Amino acid sequence: MKSTIAGTTMPILELTLDSGERIVAEGGDVAWMSPGFGLDTSTVHGTGGQGGFMSGLKRVLGGAQLFLTEYTAPDRGGLLAFAAQLPGTIRQLDIDAADTFMVQQGSFTASTADVEVSLGLQKRLGAGIFGGAGVVFQKLAGSGTAWVQLAGEITEYDLPAGQSMLIHPGHLALFEGTMELEFTSIKGIKNKFFGDSLFLAEIHGPGRIWLQSMSPAKLAAAIEPYLPDRSSTSSNT
Incomplete structure (x- = not known):
């Protein structure tokens, strides 16, 4: 198998399979593929524990779909793109x-068949964090x-023990899943989003962390003023 990540701000993952x-x-995450792939949609995949119905329910709680699709390359091999x-x-x-x-909800793209995807952590925070839905x-x-x-x-940061x-x-x-994560409330920060406190995640080393400059929630908030007003549209029909 060969993997290639191409592009810049909106990258493409290409997987060439033997x-x-x-x-x-x-299901539905493949952008394009060569013909001939065998598709099997199920809650059970691989020997590494993808599966069973209960594992599927854990994936749903983690923001994923109940069913996963397994793509098997034909005799001549093939290409999948995400x-x-x-x-x-x-x-x-x-x-x-x-x-x-441990990866933030919705970030999983694809894996080989023996990788298990399940719910790792779910924490409900204040109303200002992800609209009150918490973090998963x-x-x-x-x-x-x-x-x-x-x-x-x-x-990326490598945190030593004690940091x-x-x-x-x-x-x-x-x-990394071995790291300890807890949530703490920082008092004294007041605004319309967080009320009287700001929730922060405190993660403890040793281990590696990957921090992203953009969060999906902040992106959604940035483009919301430019979206059509659905309430006014429905009232005019």
């Missing part, structure tokens, strides 16, 4: 039995390769 190789993705949904970057993660990664991280485990979409520019960092939850894109 005969019989398999890729798992959420397009980024937001301006940003696509990163490749090599996972083995000793590795787990998906857990990537098993053995294989996964690709994730991260928003905006990415800055921590305070981060707005929307900017914490990805971190």
Whole structure:
């Protein structure tokens, strides 16, 4: 299998598969592909624990779909392409039995068949954080390769043991699953979004973190004033 990430602000992930190789993705996420692929949509995939109905429910809680689609390359091989949904970057993660990664909800793009995608962490915060929906991280485990979409520019930090960092939850894109994460309220910061406090994620080393300059929630808030007013449109019909 060969992977290529092309483009700049809206990258494309191209996967070239040999005969019989398999890729798992959420249904409908493939942008284009060569003909001849075998498709199998199910809650169960691979030997690495993708599956079962309960694992599917955990994926739903993590912001993913209940069903995953497994693409099997034909005898002559084939190409699958995935397009980024937001301006940003696509990163490749090599996972083995000793590795787990926590990635922000909606970032999972595709993986080899033996990578398990499940709910890793769910925390409800104040009304100003993600519209009160809280923060959700998906857990990537098993053995294989996964690709994730991260928003905006990415800055990486290696935190040694005993060191921590305070981060707005929307900017914490990805971190190693062995790291301790907790949420703290910073008093005295008042505005229309956060009420009387600001919630920050405090993550503790050792481990690596990936921080994104853009959060999906902030992007949505930035473009909201330019969207059509649905309420006025419906009242005029």
